[in-house]
Amino acid sequence: MRHARLHRRDDTTDCSPGGGSDAFFGLRVASVFIILATSMTGALFPVLTRRSKIIAPHIPKSVYQTAKYFGSGVIIATAFIHLLDPATQELTSPCLGSAWEEYPYALAIALCSIFTIFILELVAFRWGTAKLAKLGITHDAHGHGVGGHAAHGPENQNEKIVDSAGVAVDNPAAQIIGVAILEFGVLLHSVLIGLTLAVDAEFKILFIVIVFHQMFEGLGVGSRLAYLKLPYDYRHAPVIGALLYGITTPIGIAAGLGVRTTYNPNTATASVVSGVLDAFSAGILIYTGLVELLAHEFLFNKEMQNAPNKTLAFAIGCMLAGAGIMALLGKWA
Template sequence: MTFDPKNVDLTTADAREIVCYLQLGENEYNGHLPARVSAVFVMLVVSALGVAFPYIGKQMPKLRIPTHVYLFARYFGSGVIISTAFIHLLDPAYSNIGSNSCVGMTGNWSLYPWAPAIMLFSCMSIFAVDVTAQKYVADKYGLEIHTTTIENMITKSAPPATATQTAVPRTDEESSSEYYMAEKIAFAQQFAAFSILEAGIIWHSVFIGLNFGVAGEEWSTLYIVLMFHQAFEGLGIGARLSMIPMPKKYRRWLPWMCIVGYGITTPISMAIGLGVRTTYNSGGYEAASQQENDTRNLTTDWSWGTETYRRCI
């Protein structure tokens, strides 16, 4: 029997059908196509500038950007990423697949509190990757891993000597080999952590862009919020990227690939959202029972775990 919201007997009606009807709506696209199209290009510029600025500044010593500017960009961007995780990922995750949601009352989703379980699994998976990566680097190079300070990365200065250190004469060849090995270890460890963080953010950006393309009356507010979000989240990613000691063979292309990856993801997703603006319904009843909605909910939960762990640890 088809659910009829105008004729409901609360004593016999399926609670899931009532919840799904109340929570899920129709396509809310309300026009303003020229403004939405221009927003794609504005978001491209904002995202690209935000993520590229710290790296370009690091590569151009003539700009003489002080160390504290990098520190501000890194930690302010980290705050934006953490707030995104809690406000834009944690709450929607519970709303979409929590025990009182349409999906959460359906099939196997109703048998377990999957929202916190997926988040916990995400955090522990990233922790396992971290431990495995450090163990791999230590076993491969036979060295104890030390974390380099941000200031030393930027200025490339040597760490201060301690009272237990003894000056041992080294040849230029030994010093060069030791520096190369330390740089290689630092790159492997830090780039792995950076890749996990950027992957989680890019996944999240895909659905942000899609939802922006089909947003209704709230799209103008979402436009401003999204610009701020992209700029400062990009600033945080760019600052972290600029502090990774890149080996020469990667220096010319790898950082730019990461910058382009972040810069174009949201604009492309926005363009796709505009392309399906009259047919895509991110909160529709039909979508909730299909793989598309389940995938979106899973990636939202997973992104929360990766972003929170990487910025808090």
């Protein structure tokens, strides 16, 4: 979440270790429950409705598709507008020494985060592919499907053919790793904005923006969770993921209220911690948004490759709408 307002380069910045704002205490307490409700609504709606045998048949597929692509745009905009920019502001705070201004540390941390996540996912993918190969299952890395011979020649009759979306769809471990990476970045971000909301002097504006921010971001996370194709033993994973998202910002707010007399987000320590975590989270969401969401959903998705231009345009429009709304919220928070 953007903290730039806390770090303007002027003589009024309070770098002392004293507490943050204590105004509107009753409303700050109420915000724990209000944001809990909105976060849960955004994250759980796609998950619960899609698996409900009563509700799901009455909701058009286009509703879920809209939520999924809209959520992808939200996540990408969150990375750049609500994480990377605040991280830059925090790590160039006037409360820090001049050495922090001699190098773009926030961008470097985000860069390291991107490569770290890439390497971890690459190792996990190669390990999972090797395990599947022992079972006679092969995978075309460009998303053409497991059983890669089908794309280039006759199939081996002894080969197990899996869904055309590939290992990323049918291997539960691969799916959970991918969504866990996304959720990890989002959860770090959610805790930080909860802490900020608890002590920020500009509480009213920030509170309104965060309500919408958490709901839209929850919709993005929930739509990814709702589309996981998992075996019965993993059936509760999407619900658990949505619940984790829903409680993190309220936990951050509660923690901030508990230390409001001593926690000042302007101090050097607070700026470094939040700046590093924001930059690291930004790298996670940039990688996930561009690779897992854009590349896999549009470039390597066989269904989207063969979709009519109207369908493609609709999906891109939803994604741009999500990114645009989330970027606009960055004007106030």
